[in-house]
Amino acid sequence: MTDMSNEGGKIAATPSPSxxxxxxxxxAIPVIAILGGVLIWHIASTFTSPLFLPSPAMxxxxxxxxxxxxxxxxxxxxxxxRIFAGWAAGVILGVPLGLFMGRFAIVRLLADPYIEFFRFIPPIAFVTLAVIWLGPGEITKIALIFYTTIFIVTLNTIAGVESVNPLRLQAARSLGAxxxxxxxxxxxxxxxxxxxxxxxxAMGNSFLTVVSAEIVSAQQGLGSLIWTARNFARTDWVFVGIIALGCLGFVFDRIFRMVTNRTLRRFL
Known part of the structure; x- marks a missing residue:
């Protein structure tokens, strides 16, 4: 039950206790779960060396x-x-490619052999070639993230096109569409x-790719940070880099969900 009051011609709803x-x-539950995980981490760190498992305080x-x-x-x-640039480029190109491959048989026949071949080759296999072809700059990392994004987006878009009810298309054609x-x-x-x-x-896979690319050919970045920490035996730095990656991914995903939800409610 919610209590309704009318003050000044306005109806206000008071949330029920439940x-x-x-x-x-x-x-509260996610916060409790996080605190519980930190507590378990702290307890476990007291039984081992900081090199193996540093404490949360460290x-x-x-x-x-x-x-x-x-x-x-x-x-x-x-x-x-790097993640945003490569991921955004993959989405921007992957969506129309998937739409046309799913809608037009000739496009599917032309592009499908390349999609089915390259999607099974992990981006890390192209790191050396990317550095040779594109140099050690930013474009190399962005290109690798683009590579890991476009196939996932394309295949999911194709699946969406194929799931459309043919009766809806027939009805649209009968109306002259x-x-x-x-x-x-x-x-x-x-x-x-x-x-x-x-x-x-694809965004999740982009985080996997950026770490590999930065370990090989970057002076700055979370992947480079984790690798540098390994060279100096700073396990606490490794944990900082890993936690930063997780938090960054969480923020990216929440922003993307918020933007898409608002956009879909407005235009669809």
Missing amino acids: QSLRKLAKY VWGAAVEMALDGSLAGSIGASAW TRMQEMTTIILPSTVPYMVTGARI
Whole structure:
């Protein structure tokens, strides 16, 4: 039950106690789970050496140290830019490619052999060639992330196109819709959930790729930070880099979900 009051011609709803508890639990349970994980981590660290498992306090101290000297922010910024640029390029090209491959048989026949061949080759296999062909600069890392993104987005978009009910297309044709109108009014809206899913999966793979690329050919970035920490036997730095990657991925995913949800509610 919710209490309704009318003040000044406006109706206000007061949340019931059960609704308030559910809202509180929605935020409290994840916080409790995180604190419990940190507690278990702390207990486990007391039974081993800091080289094997540093304590949360040691990792926090290392994070503060790196934040004060600017190395942590620089590493996060470099990796974030590379991930976003390569991922965005893969989505921008992968979506139309998937739409046309799913809609037009000739495009599918032409592109499918390349998609099916290259999607099974991991980006790390091309790191050396990418450095030779593109140089050790930013374009190399972005190109590798683009490579790992485009196939996932394309395949998910193709699956979305193939899932469209043929009866809807037949109904549109009977009303005189052109092929382009079918694409924009039926196929594209029906495929959006598949595109969003493909983009989210590709974003996760982008984080895997950026670490590999930065270990091989980068002076700055979270992957480079983790590798440098390994060379200096600073396990606490490794933990800082890993936690930063997880937090960055969480932020990227939440921003993407927020933007897509608002956009879909507005246009679809």
